[in-house]
Amino acid sequence: MSNGITDRTPPADVTERLGYRLKRAAATLRGAMDKALREHGLTVPQYACLELLDQQPGLSNAELARGTFVTRQSMNVVLRGLQDAGLITRPATTDHGRALPAHLTEEGRRRLAAARSVVYAIDQRMTDAVPPKRLSVLLADLDRMAETLGG
Amino acid sequence: MSNGITDRTPPADVTERLGYRLKRAAATLRGAMDKALREHGLTVPQYACLELLDQQPGLSNAELARGTFVTRQSMNVVLRGLQDAGLITRPATTDHGRALPAHLTEEGRRRLAAARSVVYAIDQRMTDAVPPKRLSVLLADLDRMAETLGG
DNA sequence: TTACTCATGTCAGGAGTTTGACATAGGAGC
DNA sequence: GCTCCTATGTCAAACTCCTGACATGAGTAA
Numbered sequence: 001m002s003n004g005i006t007d008r009t010p011p012a013d014v015t016e017r018l019g020y021r022l023k024r025a026a027a028t029l030r031g032a033m034d035k036a037l038r039e040h041g042l043t044v045p046q047y048a049c050l051e052l053l054d055q056q057p058g059l060s061n062a063e064l065a066r067g068t069f070v071t072r073q074s075m076n077v078v079l080r081g082l083q084d085a086g087l088i089t090r091p092a093t094t095d096h097g098r099a100l101p102a103h104l105t106e107e108g109r110r111r112l113a114a115a116r117s118v119v120y121a122i123d124q125r126m127t128d129a130v131p132p133k134r135l136s137v138l139l140a141d142l143d144r145m146a147e148t149l150g151g
Numbered sequence: 152m153s154n155g156i157t158d159r160t161p162p163a164d165v166t167e168r169l170g171y172r173l174k175r176a177a178a179t180l181r182g183a184m185d186k187a188l189r190e191h192g193l194t195v196p197q198y199a200c201l202e203l204l205d206q207q208p209g210l211s212n213a214e215l216a217r218g219t220f221v222t223r224q225s226m227n228v229v230l231r232g233l234q235d236a237g238l239i240t241r242p243a244t245t246d247h248g249r250a251l252p253a254h255l256t257e258e259g260r261r262r263l264a265a266a267r268s269v270v271y272a273i274d275q276r277m278t279d280a281v282p283p284k285r286l287s288v289l290l291a292d293l294d295r296m297a298e299t300l301g302g
Numbered sequence: 303t304t305a306c307t308c309a310t311g312t313c314a315g316g317a318g319t320t321t322g323a324c325a326t327a328g329g330a331g332c
Numbered sequence: 333g334c335t336c337c338t339a340t341g342t343c344a345a346a347c348t349c350c351t352g353a354c355a356t357g358a359g360t361a362a
Contacts, residue, residue: 021293026177027220028302069178129299141281142172148280151179
């Protein structure tokens, strides 16, 4: 059966398929972040939102949704929560268009800084699990996988 | 700043971190599977459950939950749905212990076979996106990442 | 101007998932 | 025997997220 030509059929064992492994790694990461962030009073989408806003102040609801891989509707409730908690500000109206630019408050920056330390630790532990020389290749492969499926 | 020693601090740009890329790839895969499976009347957890049961008949609710990375409670709902749809069977009682072994019905096997084709196609497209020589290494790295975080 | 298209923000409803809790069954150790 | 400890199944409530839908604003072209 082994003829030197790459097998183009997914393994019969589900757990040997790329999709399963990808899901497993992502689920584990999600669980670790969820647990760590809970002690900081933040959910994963909330943290992701704060992180994006810190790097790109003024992002709109729709832009944040795309950046965190959720729908506009989901991001809307996240933003409302962050707004109620006083971590971000958003104008009620705007001169041009409908997009409402969001910005971090001082408190938001503080909470983000605190939460960032624990998330960094997790990301670093995970990154250390892969040989340094393979990291850039791994990142590129993950990107290709996403792009191929229309991400 | 580049001194030949591997940088041990996560990139400031969130989108350059391993966690972000991993989430992106997983989210894209989830979206593709979700869309494809909807035409077969199945959700992703339902499909995963059927696939596991096909390979390992008699798995219990808790075992299926661990295998699909959800809680027992979630899997309980999934199993109830599959049972109502006549795709699996589960005894009401058992002689030994509390674990109730689940099994596919004939209809369950048919639906799984139909759904499997579209999922295989997605998995294959994704797998083809990474150079064949790197596939086994990629799988190993994903595993290491999960194990490091306690998966 | 008008009509069309697209992106955005938002509301309503429902499906899926989680946390927290409780009762039951088996095994290990005393 | 008895007591922990663990694992399992299940219920209830809350939360998260999504699908579907609608209205608004901007740009484009007839």
